[in-house]
Amino acid sequence: MDMVLLPEGEDLEQIAAAICAEAGIAGATNGVVEMARLCLASELLRGRYEQSIVHREVPFVTAHDGRVLIGRIDLLIRSNEDVIVVDYKTDSVEADREAGAAESHRGQTDAYRHAVSEATNAEGSARVLFARTGVVADVS
Secondary structure, three states: OOOOOOOOOOOHHHHHHHHHHHOOOHHHHHHHHHHHHHHHOOOOOOOHHHHOEEEEEEEEEEEEOOEEEEEEEEEEEEOOOOEEEEEEEOOOOOOOOHHHHHHOOHHHHHHHHHHHHHHHOOOOEEEEEEOOOOEEEEOO
16 A cells, blocks of 8 residues: 555555565465455445545654554654654454454554554554445554
């Protein structure tokens, strides 16, 4: 998702095919494209690109609770009202169980929110976007 043209993903198939071929999983291309399309069509992302500043694969280094945290935030959406951290997950989750599954990623999204707060002085919120279903779960 970090290389695909937004908001429509016009080059998605070409990029997915190249990445899957390079990784030796060319047979997975259709599944990768399907997951990416579900993400692009999700309630969270639809229409956000025109109204917001969007950053992908945002690197961070920050201190938190006596530790140094280093990572990359999949997607950061910043508007006048809010800063939203989005973490893509490819977990296989049963329908209507996404909220519970998202809780297992709270430590990671809390670290992302902390890094964003340190950098922007904005509290922000966090969402997990499940790529296999396009369902978004709030973990703020």
